[in-house]
Amino acid sequence: MDSSSPQLAIETAGLTKRFGERTALDGIDLQVPRGCAFGFLGPNGAGKTTIIRTLLGLTPASAGTMRVLGHPVPAERAQALERVGAIVEEPRFHMHLTGRENLRVVAAVRGPETFARIEPALARVGLSERAENKVKSYSMGMRQRLGVARCLLADPLLLILDEPTNGLDPAGIQEFREMIRAMVEHEGRTVFISSHLLDEVEKTCDAAAIVDRGKIVTQGAIAELAEGGGARHELVVGVDDPERALGLLVASALVAEAHRADEGIRVVLAGELPSAAQLNAELVRAGVGVTRLEPVRHSLEQRFLAVTSRLDAELVPEELKA
Amino acid sequence: MNPAIAMRMMGADFLKIRKKLGTMIWALVLALGPVVLVFLFRELHNSATAGGIEGYEDSVTAVALIIGPIAAILIGTDAGAIDNSAGVFRDLVVTGRDRLAIFAARVPAALALCWLIIVFAYLVAILGTFAFAGTNPTPDSSLLLEGLVFSMFSTGVICVVAVGFASLTNSRPAALTVLIMWHLIASPILANISSLGSPRKLLLSQAIGHFSPFSSDNGGGGGHHDAHGVVLTMSGGTAVAVVLGWIVVFLALGAWRTRTMDA
Numbered sequence: 001m002d003s004s005s006p007q008l009a010i011e012t013a014g015l016t017k018r019f020g021e022r023t024a025l026d027g028i029d030l031q032v033p034r035g036c037a038f039g040f041l042g043p044n045g046a047g048k049t050t051i052i053r054t055l056l057g058l059t060p061a062s063a064g065t066m067r068v069l070g071h072p073v074p075a076e077r078a079q080a081l082e083r084v085g086a087i088v089e090e091p092r093f094h095m096h097l098t099g100r101e102n103l104r105v106v107a108a109v110r111g112p113e114t115f116a117r118i119e120p121a122l123a124r125v126g127l128s129e130r131a132e133n134k135v136k137s138y139s140m141g142m143r144q145r146l147g148v149a150r151c152l153l154a155d156p157l158l159l160i161l162d163e164p165t166n167g168l169d170p171a172g173i174q175e176f177r178e179m180i181r182a183m184v185e186h187e188g189r190t191v192f193i194s195s196h197l198l199d200e201v202e203k204t205c206d207a208a209a210i211v212d213r214g215k216i217v218t219q220g221a222i223a224e225l226a227e228g229g230g231a232r233h234e235l236v237v238g239v240d241d242p243e244r245a246l247g248l249l250v251a252s253a254l255v256a257e258a259h260r261a262d263e264g265i266r267v268v269l270a271g272e273l274p275s276a277a278q279l280n281a282e283l284v285r286a287g288v289g290v291t292r293l294e295p296v297r298h299s300l301e302q303r304f305l306a307v308t309s310r311l312d313a314e315l316v317p318e319e320l321k322a
Numbered sequence: 323m324n325p326a327i328a329m330r331m332m333g334a335d336f337l338k339i340r341k342k343l344g345t346m347i348w349a350l351v352l353a354l355g356p357v358v359l360v361f362l363f364r365e366l367h368n369s370a371t372a373g374g375i376e377g378y379e380d381s382v383t384a385v386a387l388i389i390g391p392i393a394a395i396l397i398g399t400d401a402g403a404i405d406n407s408a409g410v411f412r413d414l415v416v417t418g419r420d421r422l423a424i425f426a427a428r429v430p431a432a433l434a435l436c437w438l439i440i441v442f443a444y445l446v447a448i449l450g451t452f453a454f455a456g457t458n459p460t461p462d463s464s465l466l467l468e469g470l471v472f473s474m475f476s477t478g479v480i481c482v483v484a485v486g487f488a489s490l491t492n493s494r495p496a497a498l499t500v501l502i503m504w505h506l507i508a509s510p511i512l513a514n515i516s517s518l519g520s521p522r523k524l525l526l527s528q529a530i531g532h533f534s535p536f537s538s539d540n541g542g543g544g545g546h547h548d549a550h551g552v553v554l555t556m557s558g559g560t561a562v563a564v565v566l567g568w569i570v571v572f573l574a575l576g577a578w579r580t581r582t583m584d585a
Contacts, residue, residue, distance in 0.1 A: 056416045058585040081418030088416070092409030096341055105410075108334035109419045112326055150413065 008067070009034045009158045009190040010055065015064035017050055017214075024050040026214040027064065032192055032207075034157075037184045039201030039208035039222075040194040041300075043308060047214040048194035049089060052162050056086055069157055085151025086160040090167070091143050095136035099127055099146050102135055106150050114153045121152040125179075140167035148179070159183065159191045165200055177204050198301040202226075208300070212308045226300045235276055237283075238264040238292025245288045254279050264292060323423050331423065335431030338404050345400050349393040349436075353443035356384035361450040373451045374458020378469065379536045381447035385440060386473040387531065393443075394436045394477040395501045398484025401432035402576060403494035412585035425580040428485050429573070436481040437474050444473050468535035476530045479565055480505070483526070486572030490579045513554065523556045529564035532556055 010032035017025040025047050032038045042048050053059045055066055057077045066073045071080035093102045100118065107114040122128045125145035130138070138146065144164065151159050164180075165173045181204065183189045195201050201208050202222060209219035218225060239245040246265055249258040254275050257268035269275055276293060283290050339345060360381040364372035371377075384390065405411040405424070414424050447469075452460055461469070488497035509527045512518060522528060531554075556564075 053412075053584075056412075057418075058412050058415055078418040078420070081416060084416070084418075086413075086416045088412055092413065094338055094341075094404070094408045094410060096343070097338065101337060101341070102410075105334040105338065106413060106417065108327075108330035109414050109417045109424065111324075112330060154417070 007034055008032060009038075009069060010192060011067040012051075012055075013065045015051065015054065015066055016062045017047075017054055017059070018062045024214050025054065025061075028211075028214070028216055030209055030216060030219065032190065034190050035184065035188050036206040037180055037191045037193065037204055039205035040192060040211060041198065041201050041208050041304060042194075042196065042211035044196055046196075046211045048196075048211060049162055050214075051211070052086070052088055052160055052192075052194060056081065056084070056088065056160065058088065081154075083154055083157040084160065085148075085154045085156035085158075086162075087144075087147040087151060087164060088160075088162050090163075091147025091150070093135040093143065093146065096134060098132050098134055099138070099142075099149075100131040102146065103150060103153060107153055110153055117153050117155060121149040124152060125149045141169065141172040144168060144172070144176070156189060159189060160194075161191065162194045163196070164193060165195070165197065173200070180204050198304050202300040210304055210308070217308070218303075222300060226297075226303050233269040233272065233276075234296035235267045235269065235279075236261070236264045236292065236294045236296055237267055237279075237290065238294075239283065240289035240291065244286075245283060248283060248286050248288065249279070252279065252282060254282070266296070323420070328423070328427065331419075331427035332431045332434075335401060335404075335427050336434055339397060339400050339431065339435050342400060342404075345396055349396045349439050350442075352389050352393040352396070353385060353439045354446055356389040357381045357443055357447045357450060360384055360447075361454055365454060369454075370456040371458045373454030373456060373460075375451075375461050375465075376458060377454055378447065378451040378461045378465075381450060382444070382469040382473060383534075383536065385443045385447060386469075386476040387527070387534070390440055390443065390473065390477045391480040391505055392502060393439055394481035395484045395498065395505065397436045397439070398432050398481040399488040399494050399497040399501065401428045401435075402485040402488025402490075403492055403497060406492045407494055415585045421581045422577055425489060425577050428489070429482055432481050432485050433478055436477055440473050440477045441470070444470055465535060472533055472535050475533060479526070479530060479569060482569050483572045486569075486574075486576035489576030490572070492579065492583070522554055523560055524564055524567075526564065526568045528554045528556070529561040529568075532558065532561035 008031050010030060012028050012030045015025055015028040015030070016023065028047075028051060030051070040048055040051070050059070054061050055068055055073065057074050060074070068080040069083060071077075073080050094105065097105070100122065103118045103121065104115070107118055119128070122131050125148050127142065127145055127149060130142065135143065135146065144167065165176055168176060177200075180191050180193070184191055184206070193201065193205060205222060207219070207221045208225055210217045210225070237245065237249070242260065242265060246258060246260060249255050249265060249267055254270055255267055256270040259266055267279070269279070276295070280290055280293055361372055361377060364377055364380070405414060411424075415421060448466065484497065484501055487501060488494055491497045491500075505527070509525050513522055513525055513528055515522075
């Protein structure tokens with residue numbers, strides 16, 4: 001029976017890729033929902049490019065199953081990739097051809113209907129005026145944009161972008177981010193972005209998976225990931241009498257955990273964030289002056305460093321055994 | 323595959339090579355240069371008989387068997403390796419198009435460009451043949467046609483082998499070096515080692531030379547010219563089999579590599 005979900009743009013189960021003795025992907029189970037920007041986050045060498053190359057049929061998988069836009073790969077690779085645009089590693093072109101000619105080369109391979117998309121794609125990425133220049137005269141940013149134009153030739157339901165902001169200046173990164181968001185929000189496309197830039201993924205993506213050493217460490221919505229996967233609400237409480245306040249907080253039914261920190265008292269609420277107001281009232285009623293009550297915002301970076309360093313720690317005994 | 327897509331893909335491959343200025347200039351120089359040099363040399367040697375049937379034979383031999391094949395190798399190796407050299411092969415593969423279709427489009431594109439240049443060089447050879455004929459007899463229309471067909475056949479076969487070999491190696495410099503060395507040095511040396519006996523018939527240049535219109539006996543079994551004047555006897559069937567063997571083996575190897583390699 002076909003158990004694939006039509007809501008998923010990418011779905012892998014037990015996806016494994018070995019290069020000789022080295023395992024680059026180790027039983028990857030990945031679910032990328034449609035209509036979102038999905039970050040595939042991991043340090044260099046974690047397996048990000050390998051999974052992209054495997055999904056696109058550039059290299060065969062050693063084990064496991066994959067579906068792209070509902071089609072099993074490699075069995076229905078042609079249908080799966082018909083509406084997929086991809087930039088793998090840096091975008092490469094025939095340098096001796098113009099931007100427009102490079103798009104014509106790919107359009108010829110995709111099919112006759114694709115030629116009508118060349119001019120709109122060039123316009124979309126702002127390269128219409130430079131389309132007759134040879135690509136060797138393009139800056140890195142222009143090549144990235146031409147790479148996106150090449151993806152758009154497929155009128156893609158799914159864009160797969162491997163480290164797309166590499167080599168872009170801050171203005172280019174901002175422009176690129178806006179373009180990705182527009183594709184997701186206004187055109188309903190799914191964008192899968194692999195990156196080692198946490199800030200980039202946090203600002204651009206709705207959901208992400210963190211990969212390290214060929215394994216998915218965690219995946220989910222960005223906010224959930226940053227919070228550690230659960231509804232954990234944390235506060236920093238500033239008071240005039242910390243010792244007394246800490247005693248009250250530890251005893252409170254509203255508090256799951258409390259401890260002194262540099263910035264004040266760090267409190268993990270037992271319930272939802274609105275219970276912070278009740279906590280404030282409790283402290284005030286007990287005669288403690290509250291000077292600060294601030295929710296702690298976790299960044300993806302903190303979570304990323306936590307999960308990847310945890311993996312390091314887990315791996316040490318294995319490595320020592322080896 | 324849809325014939326319209328096949329034509330578009332072939333056109334795209336044609337564009338890629340045609341726009342490579344270096345390849346095009348060198349191919350033209352290599353195809354035309356020898357023709358010009360043949361007539362120049364013959365004119366300096368004896369202006370009364372520079373052209374005519376002898377000038378035609380020398381210039382067509384240069385185009386079809388000696389330097390024309392180098393132009394064919396230049397174009398064929400470019401067609402075979404250009405996508406990989408530029409790093410865009412993976413971008414073609416991610417379109418979902420079958421890899422064999424991507425490989426197959428290279429062959430007619432390379433042939434079309436190769437023949438365009440060879441026909442141009444051949445027309446210059448005909449011009450020289452008649453312009454410098456002097457007192458020499460000129461070739462009849464039948465020989466003119468045979469010369470054209472032979473030039474296209476010889477360079478076409480070598481061009482196709484070059485596409486396959488470059489697709490196999492995925493390195494244009496490597497394929498170019500090996501094929502030029504083979505054509506100019508190794509193959510003629512092997513053809514001249516008489517102790518090797520009949521296995522020399524497996525040399526592509528020997529099999530192609532069998533079809534030369536300038537042999538004294540091209541009905542089968544007689545002596546024929548190859549690129550360097552070596553004469554080997556072989557039947558027409560053997561020559562056809564050897565030529566087909568080279569084409570099939572190198573196309574199969576190129577297709578296999580294109581289909582199986584990590585892009």
